[in-house]
Amino acid sequence: xKLWSGRFGKETDALVNxxxxxxxxxxxxxxEDITGSMAHAKMLGACGIISAEDTESIVKGLxxxxxxxxxxxxxxxxxxxxxxxxxETILTARIGDAGKRLHTGRSxxxxxxxxxxMYVRDQIPVIIGQLLELExxxxxxxxxxQNTVMPGYTHLQRAQxxxxxxxxxxxxxxxxxDITRLEDCAARMNECxxxxxxxxxxxxxxxxxxxxxxxxxxxxxxxxxxxxxDRDYALELMSALSVLMMHLSRFSEEVxxxxxxxxxxxxxxxxxSTGSSIMPQKKNPDxxxxxxxxxxxxxxxxxxxxTTMKGIPLAYxxxxxEDKEPVFDAIDTVEMCIPVFSAMIDTMRVLPxxxxxxxxxxxxxxxxxxxxxxKKGMPFxxxxxxxxxxxxxxxxxxxxxxxxxxxxxxxxxxxxxxxVYEAINLENCMxxxxxxxxxxxxETTRQIEAIEAFVAARNx
Ligand code: ARG
Numbered sequence: 001x002k003l004w005s006g007r008f009g010k011e012t013d014a015l016v017n018x019x020x021x022x023x024x025x026x027x028x029x030x031x032e033d034i035t036g037s038m039a040h041a042k043m044l045g046a047c048g049i050i051s052a053e054d055t056e057s058i059v060k061g062l063x064x065x066x067x068x069x070x071x072x073x074x075x076x077x078x079x080x081x082x083x084x085x086x087x088e089t090i091l092t093a094r095i096g097d098a099g100k101r102l103h104t105g106r107s108x109x110x111x112x113x114x115x116x117x118m119y120v121r122d123q124i125p126v127i128i129g130q131l132l133e134l135e136x137x138x139x140x141x142x143x144x145x146q147n148t149v150m151p152g153y154t155h156l157q158r159a160q161x162x163x164x165x166x167x168x169x170x171x172x173x174x175x176x177x178d179i180t181r182l183e184d185c186a187a188r189m190n191e192c193x194x195x196x197x198x199x200x201x202x203x204x205x206x207x208x209x210x211x212x213x214x215x216x217x218x219x220x221x222x223x224x225x226x227x228x229x230d231r232d233y234a235l236e237l238m239s240a241l242s243v244l245m246m247h248l249s250r251f252s253e254e255v256x257x258x259x260x261x262x263x264x265x266x267x268x269x270x271x272x273s274t275g276s277s278i279m280p281q282k283k284n285p286d287x288x289x290x291x292x293x294x295x296x297x298x299x300x301x302x303x304x305x306x307t308t309m310k311g312i313p314l315a316y317x318x319x320x321x322e323d324k325e326p327v328f329d330a331i332d333t334v335e336m337c338i339p340v341f342s343a344m345i346d347t348m349r350v351l352p353x354x355x356x357x358x359x360x361x362x363x364x365x366x367x368x369x370x371x372x373x374x375k376k377g378m379p380f381x382x383x384x385x386x387x388x389x390x391x392x393x394x395x396x397x398x399x400x401x402x403x404x405x406x407x408x409x410x411x412x413x414x415x416x417x418x419x420v421y422e423a424i425n426l427e428n429c430m431x432x433x434x435x436x437x438x439x440x441x442x443e444t445t446r447q448i449e450a451i452e453a454f455v456a457a458r459n460x
Contacts, residue, residue, distance in 0.1 A: 021081050166447075190218045196227030238301055239302060248292075294336075298334065308322045
C-alpha cells in the first residue's frame with residue numbers, strides 16, 4: 001500500500017508504478033536522506049513538536065537502516081517510489097508509530113531538495129582534489145622541460161618558439177580557474193532548503209537554523225518556494241564541469257596529435273595506450289580520445305537539465321525528478337576522467353629532440369628577425385616586410401633564415417650584422433621572451449611556483 005493511498009480508490013497501474021519510480025537512481029542518496037531525516041527528527045524533538053522518546057527511537061531506527069544499507073542488507077522497492085518513501089516505510093516497519101511521526105512538518109519536495117543539494121555539494125571537494133593532483137603532475141612535468149623548445153602554434157601553423165613547460169602551464173592555469181569556479185559554486189549552494197515544506201513552509205514551530213547547521217549549511221534558504229524549486233546549483237556545477245571537460249578535451253586533442261607520427265612530441269606509456277585488433281603496429285591514445293568523447297556527454301547532461309527546467313512553473317513539479325541522472329552522470333564521468341588523464345600525463349615520455357626539430361622548420365623565429373631590425377632602428381612594419389620577403393626566398397630555396405649568409409641578408413637590409421644569428425637562434429628566441437607570462441625560464445619558474453602555492457594553499 002502506498003504511503004499516500006488515503007484518497008485513492010484504486011491501486012496504481014503497474015506501468016505507472018515503474019514509470020513514476022526514481023528509486024533505481026535516487027537510492028544513491030540514501031546517506032543524505034537518512035542524515036537529513038535524523039537532523040529533522042532531532043529538530044522536531046528540540047522544538048517540542050515530537051516527544052523525546054520518539055526522537056530517540058527515530059534516530060536509532062535511522063541509524064540501523066544506514067548500517068544495514070551499507071552492509072548490503074536492505075532492498076529498496078519501486079512500490080515505494082523513491083529513496084525518501086523507501087526509508088520512511090522501512091523505518092515504520094522497524095519502530096512502529098514513532099516512524100510515522102518523522103514526516104511531521106516536512107515534505108518529500110523538501111527531502112529531495114536537501115538530499116540532492118548535499119550530494120552535489122559533497123562531490124565538489126572530490127573533484128577539486130583530483131584537479132589538484134593533476135596540477136601537481138603538470139608542475140612536476142613542466143619543471144623538467146623549461147628549456148625544451150617547441151613550436152607554439154596558431155591556426156595549427158608553427159608560430160613562435162615556446163617551451164614545453166609553458167605549454168603545460170597554460171593548462172595548469174585553466175585548471176586553477178576550474179577549481180575556483182567549483183569553489184564559488186560550492187560556497188553559493190551551501191544554503192539549506194529543508195523546512196521549506198511542500199512549498200509554503202509549515203505551521204509547526206520548526207527551527208530551520210538548527211537543521212541547516214546540523215547538515216553543514218551556512219544558513220537556511222530564505223524563500224520556501226525557491227527552496228523546493230531551484231536546481232540552479234546543479235546547473236552551475238554542470239556548467240563548471242562542462243568548462244573543465246572542454247579544457248581536458250583540448251588537452252586530449254593535443255595529446256592525440258603529439259602521439260601521431262606527424263608530430264611524435266610524446267609517447268604514451270604502454271599502460272595508458274591500447275592496441276588494434278588487426279594492425280599489429282598500432283598504439284592508440286584511447287584514453288585521450290575517450291576523455292574528448294566524454295566531453296560531449298557532460299555537455300549533454302547540462303543541456304538536458306537546462307531544458308527540463310526551462311518551462312516549469314513554481315514550485316515542485318515531477319519533471320524535476322529528471323534532475324538526478326544527468327547530474328550523477330556528469331559527476332561520475334568527470335571523476336572517472338581526471339585521474340586517468342592525470343596518470344596518462346604523469347607517465348608520458350616527452351621527446352624534446354622531436355620538438356626541437358619541428359621548431360627548426362616553419363620560420364618560428366621570423367618575428368624575432370623583424371624585431372632584430374626594429375631594434376636597429378627600422379620601423380616594425382618595414383622590418384616585417386623585409387623579413388617576409390626573406391621567408392619567401394628561403395621557402396623557394398628550401399632554406400631556413402639561419403641558413404642565409406650575412407651577405408645574402410645584407411642584400412635585404414644593411415642593418416643586418418653577425419649578431420643576427422644570435423638574435424634568431426631558437427633557444428635565444430625562447431629564452432628572451434621574458435615578458436610577464438612568457439616562456440622564458442624565469443617566467444615558467446614563476447608560473448610553476450604560483451601553481452604550487454595554489455595547490456599548497458588547498459593543502460593536498
Ligand atoms: N522522487 C521525487 C524526485 O526525485 C521526489 C519526491 C517529490 N515528489 C512529489 N510527488 N512531490 O524529485
